[in-house]
Amino acid sequence: MARTKHHPQRHADSRHSTQQQSHKKHKQRHHKPHHKSHSDTATSAIHRLSIDEALKTLCSSRAGLSKDESGKRLQEFGANVVERIERESLVIRFLREFTHLFALVLWLAAGLSFYAEWKEPGGGMATLGFAIIGVIVINGAFSFWQEYRAEQAINALEKLLPHRVKVLRDNITTEEDAPNLVPGDVILLEEGDSIPADCRVIESVALRVNNATMTGESQAKARSAEPDNKEDNILEAHNMLLAGTSVVSGHGKALVISTGTHTEFGKIARLTQVSESGISPLQQEINLVTRIVSLLAFGIGIVFFFIGQAIGLPFWANFIFAIGIIVANVPEGLLPTVTLALAMGAQRMARRNALIRHLPAVEVLGSANVICSDKTGTLTEGRMTVKKIAVFREPITENVAQLIQEANTETLQSLRTSHKALMQCALHCHTLKANSKQGEAQEQVFIGDSMEIALVGMARKSLADVDNPLLPVIDEVPFDTERKRMSTLHQIDGSLRLYTKGAMECVLPLCEQILTFEGIQTLTEQDRENIAAAQNALAEEGLRVLALAYRDVPSGYKYSDLETHLVFAGLVGLEDPPRETVKSAVAQCHSAGIRVIMITGDHPATAKAIAQEIGIVRTVTPMIITGDELKHLSVTQLQVALGAEDIIFARMGADQKMRVVEALQRKGNIVAVTGDGVNDAPALKRADIGIAMGLSGTDVAREAADMVLLDDNFATIVAAIEEGRTIFANIRKFMTYILSSNVPEIIPYLAFVLFRLPLPLTIIQVLAVDLGTDMFPALALGAERPEHDVMHIPPRQRDEHIMNIPLLLRSYLFLGGIEAVIGMGAYFFVMHSGAWQYGQSLAENTLLYKQATTACLTGIVIAQMMNVFLCRSSRLSVFSSGFFSNRLLWYALAIEFALILAIDYTSIGNAVFGTAPIGLDVWLYCLPLALGMLALEELRKLVVRRVM
Numbered sequence: 001m002a003r004t005k006h007h008p009q010r011h012a013d014s015r016h017s018t019q020q021q022s023h024k025k026h027k028q029r030h031h032k033p034h035h036k037s038h039s040d041t042a043t044s045a046i047h048r049l050s051i052d053e054a055l056k057t058l059c060s061s062r063a064g065l066s067k068d069e070s071g072k073r074l075q076e077f078g079a080n081v082v083e084r085i086e087r088e089s090l091v092i093r094f095l096r097e098f099t100h101l102f103a104l105v106l107w108l109a110a111g112l113s114f115y116a117e118w119k120e121p122g123g124g125m126a127t128l129g130f131a132i133i134g135v136i137v138i139n140g141a142f143s144f145w146q147e148y149r150a151e152q153a154i155n156a157l158e159k160l161l162p163h164r165v166k167v168l169r170d171n172i173t174t175e176e177d178a179p180n181l182v183p184g185d186v187i188l189l190e191e192g193d194s195i196p197a198d199c200r201v202i203e204s205v206a207l208r209v210n211n212a213t214m215t216g217e218s219q220a221k222a223r224s225a226e227p228d229n230k231e232d233n234i235l236e237a238h239n240m241l242l243a244g245t246s247v248v249s250g251h252g253k254a255l256v257i258s259t260g261t262h263t264e265f266g267k268i269a270r271l272t273q274v275s276e277s278g279i280s281p282l283q284q285e286i287n288l289v290t291r292i293v294s295l296l297a298f299g300i301g302i303v304f305f306f307i308g309q310a311i312g313l314p315f316w317a318n319f320i321f322a323i324g325i326i327v328a329n330v331p332e333g334l335l336p337t338v339t340l341a342l343a344m345g346a347q348r349m350a351r352r353n354a355l356i357r358h359l360p361a362v363e364v365l366g367s368a369n370v371i372c373s374d375k376t377g378t379l380t381e382g383r384m385t386v387k388k389i390a391v392f393r394e395p396i397t398e399n400v401a402q403l404i405q406e407a408n409t410e411t412l413q414s415l416r417t418s419h420k421a422l423m424q425c426a427l428h429c430h431t432l433k434a435n436s437k438q439g440e441a442q443e444q445v446f447i448g449d450s451m452e453i454a455l456v457g458m459a460r461k462s463l464a465d466v467d468n469p470l471l472p473v474i475d476e477v478p479f480d481t482e483r484k485r486m487s488t489l490h491q492i493d494g495s496l497r498l499y500t501k502g503a504m505e506c507v508l509p510l511c512e513q514i515l516t517f518e519g520i521q522t523l524t525e526q527d528r529e530n531i532a533a534a535q536n537a538l539a540e541e542g543l544r545v546l547a548l549a550y551r552d553v554p555s556g557y558k559y560s561d562l563e564t565h566l567v568f569a570g571l572v573g574l575e576d577p578p579r580e581t582v583k584s585a586v587a588q589c590h591s592a593g594i595r596v597i598m599i600t601g602d603h604p605a606t607a608k609a610i611a612q613e614i615g616i617v618r619t620v621t622p623m624i625i626t627g628d629e630l631k632h633l634s635v636t637q638l639q640v641a642l643g644a645e646d647i648i649f650a651r652m653g654a655d656q657k658m659r660v661v662e663a664l665q666r667k668g669n670i671v672a673v674t675g676d677g678v679n680d681a682p683a684l685k686r687a688d689i690g691i692a693m694g695l696s697g698t699d700v701a702r703e704a705a706d707m708v709l710l711d712d713n714f715a716t717i718v719a720a721i722e723e724g725r726t727i728f729a730n731i732r733k734f735m736t737y738i739l740s741s742n743v744p745e746i747i748p749y750l751a752f753v754l755f756r757l758p759l760p761l762t763i764i765q766v767l768a769v770d771l772g773t774d775m776f777p778a779l780a781l782g783a784e785r786p787e788h789d790v791m792h793i794p795p796r797q798r799d800e801h802i803m804n805i806p807l808l809l810r811s812y813l814f815l816g817g818i819e820a821v822i823g824m825g826a827y828f829f830v831m832h833s834g835a836w837q838y839g840q841s842l843a844e845n846t847l848l849y850k851q852a853t854t855a856c857l858t859g860i861v862i863a864q865m866m867n868v869f870l871c872r873s874s875r876l877s878v879f880s881s882g883f884f885s886n887r888l889l890w891y892a893l894a895i896e897f898a899l900i901l902a903i904d905y906t907s908i909g910n911a912v913f914g915t916a917p918i919g920l921d922v923w924l925y926c927l928p929l930a931l932g933m934l935a936l937e938e939l940r941k942l943v944v945r946r947v948m
Contacts, residue, residue: 058255060184080178110133128763135771183257191247202254205252206431209248214242288803289735304749304750304753320763365672367728368671379578380579388572389570391515425549432448504545531547541609547571551566625648680692690704725791729787734777738778744860745761748823773896779892823857847916854904854916867933
């Protein structure tokens with residue numbers, strides 16, 4: 001290991017010419033450190049500069065900055081934190097929850113109620129006003145709390161950054177708080193460290209980083225100090241480290257070039273904050289329902305106010321009548337019922353490992369017709385596994401395909417003798433660290449790169465019963481992106497042996513011999529062709545292919561000659577396997593009419609192979625668009641491309657993922673996006689519903705998402721979709737139920753005006769139905785189980801409304817009309833029993849009037865108790881749903897029955913709602929009418945089933 005520390009000096013000659021060329025290109029630059037615009041310019045191509053030139057651009061040195069200079073820069077550039085974009089105050093956001101359209105309608109209704117109470121005291125209008133305000137406050141407070149939780153993404157971004165960092169100041173290593181880092185600082189990094197800022201590597205010893213949170217790519221990347229003149233994208237440069245990523249193995253030093261919001265991490269943070277979440281389809285629907293119902297309510301109220309004036313009603317009686325019409329038509333219980341139904345759906349989803357953060361997302365997922373899924377950790381397990389092994393010179397065949405063997409236990413056991421050196425190379429050639437369980441034959445004993453863990457696991461399975469202790473590393477040739485290989489030197493049986501692994505094209509040219517079943521033989525041209533063919537065969541399966549080789553090294557070796565005269569041992573194909581349940585989940589999505597599109601930061605070939613394996617791609621040649629290609633596509637071209645039958649997006653950046661989501665939304669799709677990394681956060685927030693991974697996901701992704709998968713299982717999304725679709729259907733069911741009671745609440749007021757009857761139903765009794773007796777059965781309808789074909793029908797279109805024409809006709813003209821007949825029938829039954837004659841006036845405080853209005857209210861409630869069964873399906877018979885399949889329905893009916901008894905027969909209920917006890921004969925009168933309602937609805941459903 002001591003030799004590796006001098007690795008930069010060994011390359012000094014090769015770097016000297018690069019430094020001279022770079023110096024000529026940059027010698028005209030001004031290197032004044034305290035100028036922000038210059039800093040951006042100087043660091044934009046810093047990956048192309050030599051170490052000394054990179055230090056010079058930031059007026060720093062290998063010894064780091066002085067304490068005085070770092071203090072000055074901290075004042076100029078600010079703390080190394082992600083700055084918050086100024087947002088509206090909590091007070092303003094809280095008040096906004098009480099000023100949307102539905103809230104304004106209710107405020108107006110409450111205001112009119114108080115005004116009417118002021119003009120005509122004792123009419124119960126004040127009680128109505130306070131009840132309406134209670135609805136507004138409860139819903140506003142609940143909605144604000146949900147929004148407040150949704151705005152915590154920036155806090156999660158800050159948590160990702162490390163708090164303490166080792167920094168060189170005046171050539172002395174000290175620990176500093178990460179927020180105190182400034183451009184020009186030199187920091188020390190080692191395995192397990194989080195990277196606190198964007199940095200340029202200036203010293204590397206087997207340094208590898210995990211960029212998955214930034215790029216979405218699962219494979220660890222080697223980082224070296226050499227200039228990178230081949231890479232234009234600074235994110236891909238082999239000498240750059242990005243804030244928010246982590247060191248997987250090795251150690252080194254790095255020059256801080258950007259801090260805070262100037263880092264790539266900070267730019268993504270800004271995207272996450274400024275991207276608009278948009279309004280969910282359910283919120284759009286509720287707003288539409290609110291507009292329609294509100295306009296209808298106020299329109300009818302105003303029309304009948306003028307009618308009342310025209311026929312000579314007293315002004316205040318007419319005014320109270322108009323308010324009654326408005327209140328009767330505005331379903332005050334709709335908003336709290338929707339909110340509570342969504343909360344119940346969220347609880348059911350939580351039991352299926354889908355945690356809902358924003359309630360509207362419960363229904364949105366059910367209407368989604370596109371899922372844009374990340375690959376690593378979402379569709380795959382996020383870990384490398386050895387799948388196939390290729391060994392050569394097998395005597396029984398010359399077919400290359402048959403030389404590639406499945407890496408099962410039988411194959412591994414058969415190779416432990418003939419190709420023991422192959423397994424020993426996999427066991428020893430790595431930079432992993434063993435934990436306290438060292439010596440146990442399990443992958444978990446090692447910490448580090450998942451690819452190397454997979455190789456060690458393969459070797460241990462093969463050599464399980466062979467005495468093969470881990471050998472200490474005597475020397476090492478670290479991995480870098482130019483060489484694409486690494487080697488470790490070990491002492492075995494009294495001699496030195498070198499093990500090498502890396503890309504086939506970089507290892508094979510160094511080999512002179514090949515390990516075969518007959519032993520070590522000379523490597524021929526035919527062997528090289530077979531090896532290349534085998535590598536292509538493995539690559540076509542989307543596997544990452546590594547070549548393994550070895551040699552015995554003499555004791556007086558030269559470091560520069562270590563990787564020569566190698567013996568080629570074989571090829572290993574590794575994969576990040578798909579989750580077991582993903583394939584069936586994707587198939588369910590297809591059967592449900594949902595398109596699944598992979599958007600990943602990984603390599604196109606790997607993405608294609610995984611997509612084909614799990615069924616996302618069903619064609620041989622899908623369209624593959626990389627991030628670089630996407631840059632050159634116009635908005636129109638991208639939307640046209642999205643019309644392809646199968647499409648994959650690979651090597652995508654954070655802003656590009658969001659661009660794909662926006663393009664899909666412009667095509668009229670309701671888009672769900674899954675992801676787990678920092679780079680996914682903007683797209684998660686912009687989507688109609690963002691779905692983050694709960695186990696492997698970053699805090700940023702979880703806070704930006706609407707839903708979190710507690711088990712990181714893509715299959716859980718399918719279960720959540722089923723719940724979402726069921727919730728949409730259930731919202732329609734209880735909306736039908738709630739709107740049905742509007743008609744029997746309106747008809748009494750029409751009778752009051754048009755036929756000069758004593759008002760059959762008071763305003764406070766209307767509220768008793770809307771916010772009292774109707775509430776619990778409506779909630780029970782929200783808990784209905786999924787219908788059997790819910791996942792075999794296409795998702796609803798974005799322009800398909802919850803409240804459509806069939807729903808309105810069924811609610812108002814059919815069910816509502818029947819309920820009006822029952823309610824008014826009960827009213828006239830009591831009035832007739834009390835010897836009332838048409839045209840006879842009746843004071844509001846008389847017993848007969850109170851009993852008549854109580855009968856009307858009770859008739860409506862009895863009709864609604866029957867109606868709750870009718871609304872369980874718009875097509876299927878009541879008797880096919882199973883009377884006891886929804887136990888909440890019976891609890892709700894028990895509560896509703898208890899409420900109407902309390903209203904009818906308790907002194908408090910009589911006082912508050914202006915009611916009086918009624919006889920058993922009224923109940924017996926209403927029950928046959930309710931059964932008639934059941935018969936008529938069953939007849940209607942029968943006709944609908946036969947027509948459809």
